[in-house]
Amino acid sequence: MNRRLSQRLLVAAAAFASTAVLFGATGCSADNAGGGGGGGSSDQVTIGLITKTDSNPYFVNMREAAQKAADAKGAKLVALAGAFDGDNEGQVSAIENLVSQGVDGILITPNSSSGILSAIKDARDQGVLVIALDTATDPADAVDATFATDNFAAGVAQGTWVKSSLDGKTPKVLLLDGTPGGTVDTLRHQGFIKGMGLTEDSPEILGKADTHGDQTKAQTAMENLLERAPDANAVYTINEPAAAGGFAAIKAAGKADQIVIGSIDGSCTGVENVKKGIIGATVMQFPGKMATSGVDAIVAYAKDGTKPKSGFNDTGSELITDHPVDGLESKDTAWGAENCWG
Amino acid sequence: MTTPTMAIKKTPKSTSTVQRARSRVLRSPLFGSTTALILAVIIFTVISPRFIAPGNISLILQQSVVIGILAVAQTLIILTAGIDLSIGAIAVMGTIVMAQVAGAHGPIVAMALTLVVCVVLGTLNGVLVTLLRLPPFIVTLGTFTAIAAATRLLAGSETFQVDGALMTFLGNTVSIGSFRTTYGVIAMFVVYIVCGFALTQTAWGRHVYAVGGNPAAATLSGVKTNRTILSVYVISGIIAMIAAWAALGRIPNADPNAYQNANLETITAVVIGGTSLFGGRGGVLGTLIGTLIVGVLRNGLTLAGVDSLYQNIATGVLVIVAVAVDQFLRGRTSR
Numbered sequence: 001m002n003r004r005l006s007q008r009l010l011v012a013a014a015a016f017a018s019t020a021v022l023f024g025a026t027g028c029s030a031d032n033a034g035g036g037g038g039g040g041s042s043d044q045v046t047i048g049l050i051t052k053t054d055s056n057p058y059f060v061n062m063r064e065a066a067q068k069a070a071d072a073k074g075a076k077l078v079a080l081a082g083a084f085d086g087d088n089e090g091q092v093s094a095i096e097n098l099v100s101q102g103v104d105g106i107l108i109t110p111n112s113s114s115g116i117l118s119a120i121k122d123a124r125d126q127g128v129l130v131i132a133l134d135t136a137t138d139p140a141d142a143v144d145a146t147f148a149t150d151n152f153a154a155g156v157a158q159g160t161w162v163k164s165s166l167d168g169k170t171p172k173v174l175l176l177d178g179t180p181g182g183t184v185d186t187l188r189h190q191g192f193i194k195g196m197g198l199t200e201d202s203p204e205i206l207g208k209a210d211t212h213g214d215q216t217k218a219q220t221a222m223e224n225l226l227e228r229a230p231d232a233n234a235v236y237t238i239n240e241p242a243a244a245g246g247f248a249a250i251k252a253a254g255k256a257d258q259i260v261i262g263s264i265d266g267s268c269t270g271v272e273n274v275k276k277g278i279i280g281a282t283v284m285q286f287p288g289k290m291a292t293s294g295v296d297a298i299v300a301y302a303k304d305g306t307k308p309k310s311g312f313n314d315t316g317s318e319l320i321t322d323h324p325v326d327g328l329e330s331k332d333t334a335w336g337a338e339n340c341w342g
Numbered sequence: 343m344t345t346p347t348m349a350i351k352k353t354p355k356s357t358s359t360v361q362r363a364r365s366r367v368l369r370s371p372l373f374g375s376t377t378a379l380i381l382a383v384i385i386f387t388v389i390s391p392r393f394i395a396p397g398n399i400s401l402i403l404q405q406s407v408v409i410g411i412l413a414v415a416q417t418l419i420i421l422t423a424g425i426d427l428s429i430g431a432i433a434v435m436g437t438i439v440m441a442q443v444a445g446a447h448g449p450i451v452a453m454a455l456t457l458v459v460c461v462v463l464g465t466l467n468g469v470l471v472t473l474l475r476l477p478p479f480i481v482t483l484g485t486f487t488a489i490a491a492a493t494r495l496l497a498g499s500e501t502f503q504v505d506g507a508l509m510t511f512l513g514n515t516v517s518i519g520s521f522r523t524t525y526g527v528i529a530m531f532v533v534y535i536v537c538g539f540a541l542t543q544t545a546w547g548r549h550v551y552a553v554g555g556n557p558a559a560a561t562l563s564g565v566k567t568n569r570t571i572l573s574v575y576v577i578s579g580i581i582a583m584i585a586a587w588a589a590l591g592r593i594p595n596a597d598p599n600a601y602q603n604a605n606l607e608t609i610t611a612v613v614i615g616g617t618s619l620f621g622g623r624g625g626v627l628g629t630l631i632g633t634l635i636v637g638v639l640r641n642g643l644t645l646a647g648v649d650s651l652y653q654n655i656a657t658g659v660l661v662i663v664a665v666a667v668d669q670f671l672r673g674r675t676s677r
Contacts, residue, residue, distance in 0.1 A: 046647075054650055080650045086599025089592070093405045097644035100398045101390075112501055115595035179599065180499030210499075 045075040045302040047295055048098035048106040050091055054081035057267055057342030058287050059109065062133065065288035066107065069295035075302075077295070078103065085179055085212065088115035095119040098128075105129035105298030107291065113138040113183045129301045129308075133290045135184050136312060145297065145308040147290040147315055151184050151264075154283040154317045155191020157328070158262040161281045162234050163196045164325035165260045171196060171234050174225045175208035176218050176246050178238035185238055188264055192236045206232055211242045218245030226253050237263040240270030243279045266320065271336035274320055281321035281330070287341055289315045375616050375631045378660065382635060386642035393645050400523045406637040407512075407526040408433070408592060409607045410630065411585040413615075414537050415578035416608035417629045421541075422571050423554040423621025424471060424478035428486035429582055430604025432463045435493045436586025440509065441502035441596035449508035457583045463489060464579020471575065472568040486605065497598040504594045512591030526588040533584060537577075538626045550574060555622025610661055611636060635660065 049066050051059035063079045070077040078098060082090040091111055096119060098106055106128055110116055113135065120130050120142055132146040140146060163171065173196065178185035190200075198204055206229035209221035218241065226232065226249060235250070237243035243263035250259050263270060266284025273279045293315065297308035319328065320336035386393040412429050419426045436456045444452035463485070470481040504510060512526035541547035549570045552560035561567050590596065615632030617624025636657060643653045 076647065078644065078647050078649075080644060084599075084602050086597060086602065088595065088597055088600050089408065089589075092593060093640065094644070094650075096401050096405065097641050100392060100395075100401055100641070101645045101647070102392065112595060112597055114503060115501060115593050115597055115600075118594065180494070181501055181599075 045073070045299050046101070046103045047075055047077050047298050048094075048101075048103040049077060049079045049291070049294075050094045050098070050106065050108040051079070051081045052085055052087075052091075052109050052111050053083070054079070057269075058265065058285075061341035062109070062287040062291045066291035066295050069292040073295065073299045075295065075299055082111050085182075086111050088112050092116050092119040095123055099123045099126055103128060104302040105131065107131050107133050107294040107298070108143075109134040110137055117142045129298055131294045131297060131308065133294055134285075134287065138183065140311060145310050145313060147293045147297075147313045149285040149290075149317050150312075150314045151187035152191040152194075153314075154264050154285070155188035155193075156195040157191075157283050157317065157319045158188075158236065158264055158281065159192035159195020159197075160328055161195075161319060161321065161325055161330070162192075162236070162260050162262040164328065165280055165323065166234060169233060171198070171204045172229065172232045173198070173205045173234045173236065174222070174229060174232045175205065176211050176221060176235065176237045176242045177208055178211065178213050178242070180210055188238060189236070192262070196234070211238060211245065213239045213242055215241040215245035218242035219248045220245075222246040222249035223252075226250065226255065230255075231258075233259055235259055235261045237261060237279075239263060240265045240267055240273065240279065240282060243270070243282070244273060247273075247278045264317075266318070266336065266340055267342040268337065268340040269342065271320055271333055271340045274336065275322065275333040280323065281319055282336075284318045284320050284331075284336060284339065285341075286315050286317070286339075372616060372628050372631065375614055375628055375635065378614075378663075379631050379635050379638065382638050382642065386638065386645065390642070390645040393642055396521050398641065398645070400521065400527070402634070402637045402641045403527045403530075404524050404592065405641065406633045407524070407530045408585050408589045408601070409604060409611060409636075410530045410633040411533050411581060411588055412604060413608040413611040413629045413633050414533050414626055415581040415585075416612050417615070417617055417624065417626050418537065418541075418550065418574045419478070419578055420609075420612055420617055420619060421550050421554045421621055421624060422574050423557070424571070424574075425482065425609070425619070426467065426575075426578060427479065427482040427605045428463070428467060428489055429482075429578060429608060430601045431486045431489040431493065432460055432579065432582040433585040433589065433604065434598065434601050435463065435489055435496070436460045436583050437589050437596040437600070438493055438497045438502065438598055440586055440590060441504045442496070444504060444506050444509050445502070449506045452509070453587070456586060457580065460583035460586065461576060461579035464575045464577075464582065465572070467578075468572040468575025472572050494598045497596070499598065501598070502596040504590050504596060509587075510591050510594050512588045513594070514591070524591065526591045529584060529588060533581060534626050534630050537581075541625060546570070546573070551622055553621075607636070610657075614661055 047070055049063060051062060053059060067077050080094040088111055095106060106123060110132060124130055130143045132143045134148050136146045136148055137143050177189055193200060207225045209225060211218040211221055235246055237246055240263050243261050247261060250256055260280045262281050263279045264283040266282060270282050274282050300306045319330040320333060321330050322333050324330045392398060412433060415429050416426055439459050440452045440456040443455050467482055467485055470476050471478050512529055514525050515522050516525055541550060549565045552565050553567050553570045557567055611632040612629050614635055615628030617628055639657055639660060640653060643656060
């Protein structure tokens with residue numbers, strides 16, 4: 001009996017030891033990532049970054065740029081993320097935990113433009129500077145400032161290029177949308193339609209589908225849309241993975257020469273796809289610039305209370321194509337390859 | 343629960359009271375998870391002085407409310423040797439119904455209708471499992487997919503802002519002595535106490551364990567197996583409605599895309615809490631501890647400045663460690 005008991009104790013002890021090692025290990029990596037000690041954070045500026053997810057290359061680039069900017073300023077960065085697009089609960093918890101940790105400021109790409117406002121308000125009430133990156137909140141003044149792409153303008157650029165590239169043919173448009181209800185998704189979609197010179201209920205729009213920006217879903221969606229509209233000649237895509245998925249379906253249907261694809265994002269894979277002719281043109285965003293500006297703003301605020309310019313700060317976008325059209329400013333893929341992210 | 347009787351039966355009469363108490367503690371299915379929770383709290387307290395602050399503890403509880411409540415329903419279902427992959431989706435459907443109806447017909451109608459919708463969906467699972475004798479995993483996988491899609495249709499892919507004091511009531515703060523928390527946290531504890539009482543102190547509770555542990559024996563001893571299982575699914579619908587209400591208290595927006603991982607998170611909490619996935623063993627107290635372990639880990643690691651990717655690794659490893667310890671102790675005590 002006693003032997004069995006002590007055996008059991010031994011097993012339990014071993015399990016605790018392994019748990020302790022686990023905690024120890026993660027603690028170490030935190031120190032490595034943070035650069036400074038965990039305890040004395042009062043003099044060091046601490047910045048929280050909360051992205052929508054942590055696997056998307058766009059947010060990875062944003063996180064890396066933020067880390068670089070923080071390192072340059074001697075600040076500490078804590079990067080958190082939602083578990084999936086639309087994970088409001090995860091983002092609210094992340095905000096609360098960062099405030100509890102005593103950060104000076106929080107950079108956030110909000111999943112929902114209104115779902116997390118009360119958590120943001122609580123954070124600001126406690127003196128934490130909150131800056132929205134990539135996606136604006138609704139209302140915009142729920143945060144101290146926004147550093148983002150003007151997604152409507154980006155959509156207009158995509159639409160204008162696609163329209164001009166049709167050489168006067170009647171547009172027959174298919175839309176590969178993102179996530180229904182998403183602010184960025186809606187703005188790009190509306191911008192594209194304006195750039196095409198159409199309206200939401202124009203007969204030229206032959207079909208649309210939600211892809212959640214996912215390549216596999218976009219491919220399936222495009223396969224189905226082409227069944228419905230085999231003579232389509234123009235495709236809007238919410239982002240470059242959706243464009244790649246859409247192109248796979250278009251190519252399989254033997255319609256690659258008949259259809260012009262436009263996109264938005266500016267990832268290195270996307271630029272490469274523009275070079276290969278898979279995507280006709282893409283509109284490049286600058287997530288690194290958003291992150292760097294955000295980090296700089298929080299460091300300035302922590303030093304002497306300077307607040308960034310409130311409201312929307314456009315971080316710019318560039319049309320990337322090797323087939324420029326008249327009256328629309330663009331850069332070629334060589335420039336794109338130098339300035340892309342991911 | 344069942345454990346104390348088991349421990350007493352197996353302990354030789356000659357052993358001292360101290361020894362008996364010690365072996366009882368060690369044999370408890372809660373031993374592994376409780377120790378892990380205490381250990382985590384101690385480590386985080388050492389790492390960060392902010393961790394043990396009352397405000398932060400309150401935060402962890404608030405962050406655990408929705409999953410914690412849903413995990414009670416999951417526990418009940420897993421005790422009957424079932425599993426519910428749709429419970430989170432039912433709650434999200436609940437938030438959409440509640441938010442939409444509250445805008446048009448006021449909060450009371452909204453609450454009532456949400457209750458009806460959640461109970462109907464829970465009952466649907468139960469009917470498919472009992473009457474058609476389909477595996478719960480398959481049934482709820484199917485209903486999960488269908489309910490999630492129906493929710494998006496119902497919402498027109500929009501997010502609904504929720505107004506009204508009653509709708510967001512569970513998000514209001516309340517002071518217990520000097521400890522400030524939300525009504526949602528209290529609601530969570532009430533759900534745990536009520537279900538814990540029902541499981542351990544009523545004939546119904548014994549039937550739930552019997553049905554999950556050995557359905558044949560339960561039937562032979564006169565337990566109405568189907569009725570017991572069905573009752574558990576109906577109750578899970580009621581609990582899902584409470585979770586939906588709590589979710590609106592926490593975030594006053596009903597988003598059809600929210601809580602996509604809730605189903606898995608409840609299973610994580612149940613499993614860490616030591617309830618057997620094969621049914622018949624475990625309880626809601628373990629699930630509460632399991633929920634808190636996950637909450638403590640996420641909060642504590644953030645306070646320690648650990649990247650979210652490392653947090654997920656830590657959570658995953660802890661799930662496996664907790665279950666491994668639990669399995670080992672179980673293997674030695676019960677078989």
